[in-house]
Amino acid sequence: MPSELLAYYQQRAGEYERVYAKPERQSDLALLRSLLHDQLRNHHVLEVSCGTGYWTAAFAPAALSVTACDLSPEVLAIARAKPWPSANVEFIEADSYALPVFDRKFSAAFSGFWWSHLPRHRLSTFLSGLHANLQPGATVVFIDNRFVPGSSTPISRTSPDGDSYQLRRLDDGTTHEVLKNFPSESDLRHTVSCITPSPEIILTDYFWLLRYTIP
Numbered sequence: 001m002p003s004e005l006l007a008y009y010q011q012r013a014g015e016y017e018r019v020y021a022k023p024e025r026q027s028d029l030a031l032l033r034s035l036l037h038d039q040l041r042n043h044h045v046l047e048v049s050c051g052t053g054y055w056t057a058a059f060a061p062a063a064l065s066v067t068a069c070d071l072s073p074e075v076l077a078i079a080r081a082k083p084w085p086s087a088n089v090e091f092i093e094a095d096s097y098a099l100p101v102f103d104r105k106f107s108a109a110f111s112g113f114w115w116s117h118l119p120r121h122r123l124s125t126f127l128s129g130l131h132a133n134l135q136p137g138a139t140v141v142f143i144d145n146r147f148v149p150g151s152s153t154p155i156s157r158t159s160p161d162g163d164s165y166q167l168r169r170l171d172d173g174t175t176h177e178v179l180k181n182f183p184s185e186s187d188l189r190h191t192v193s194c195i196t197p198s199p200e201i202i203l204t205d206y207f208w209l210l211r212y213t214i215p
Helices: 003-021 023-039 073-080 120-131 185-191
Strands: 044-047 065-070 089-093 106-112 134-145 155-158 164-169 175-179 200-203 207-213
Touching: 003 023, 023 134, 023 207, 065 073, 073 089, 106 120, 120 134, 120 185, 185 200, 185 207
Parallel strands: 044 065, 044 106, 065 089, 106 134
Antiparallel strands: 134 207, 155 164, 164 175, 200 207
């Protein structure tokens, strides 16, 4: 993870989950929680960039086990302190770009709101590293934001490579430039076209969900 993005999330840890309190997004969020609960049921799940465990809580009760990774000790401390219903959830400090060698292959992978922080040129490398930890036939699920004027933070600039950025202000008064991409449905299909010709894509007003199976 780029050092500037890590520093941003370390400073933002205590206010991270406020973004999920926006009133206009509640029905979409409820739908995503329900979908994740169903799609990751009875799986051994590898979660990448788990943050404070907000989305872990949506599917952990239905999963057989969850190994959730993040590089920020600050957000992991918040995640570990939550009242998990069973001992099937493990949080480990790990870089999403360089996942550790696990002692098993997982039957599913999930990542929430991480795809948008990946530079476009690093997507394929990241996915290859993730897929290396999965069993054949494993389920992979991503969720992330759609850009909605008036609700989303405005885009401050776009790089020559096509990556978009936002300026975000934290409670401590600091302002951070954060990479935040908003892929279209065709972008998502193109990215995973070498893996599957028919991924499942669900678009809500504020979010998207991508689900596919490893051959």
